[in-house]
Amino acid sequence: ETGVTQTPRHLVMGMTNKKSLKCEQHLGHNAMYWYKQSAKKPLELMFVYSLEERVENNSVPSRFSPECPNSSHLFLHLHTLQPEDSALYLCASSQVGMRQTDTQYFGPGTRLTVL
């Protein structure tokens, strides 16, 4: 595997389910990101993890919970989601940490549908 991989690629879940999205980067990077991509809207940054710290967008509901066990893996735990949470969830990584500007490389995304 190369680059940034995400699993599953598609997920359909009910509002009472609990599921997790997984992201893995094979680039030796030190920072990882979760983005939400909804139709006709700009990409929205949800969470950032680096060696130094975690940053979250305060507008992200608590039903989304990130976990970053090491610099190569990132999870997004989902519980009691709403239909409006249906979107493409993208993971990205960058070489340097959050204190510097650097190129972000994206995975293919997980298409989430909440029924």
Place this chain on the structure above:
Amino acid sequence: GENVEQHPSTLSVQEGDSAVIKCTYSDSASNYFPWYKQELGKGPQLIIDIRSNVGEKKDQRIAVTLNKTAKHFSLHITETQPEDSAVYFCAASRGYKLSFGAGTTVTVRA
């Protein structure tokens, strides 16, 4: 926070013609401006980027220009080909936070 506006939202060009996408940003401290291409079923892929100390950058058929005074930057694709059909996103950042435009759907007509 940073606000990035992107125009047009859709663009249809004849194969071989040029395509131009324009973006404006609001935060004068932004110093990095990447462009991404997203094909159906895939994540955004970086195609070119420019930093605030450079006014223009070119890579084969793709070029980006930056006007810091006016706070706008543009993507130019020359000699368009059918494989250039995709959604293109501009972004502006200071530090880790990338602010994206809403995207331009480019269709290249054969």
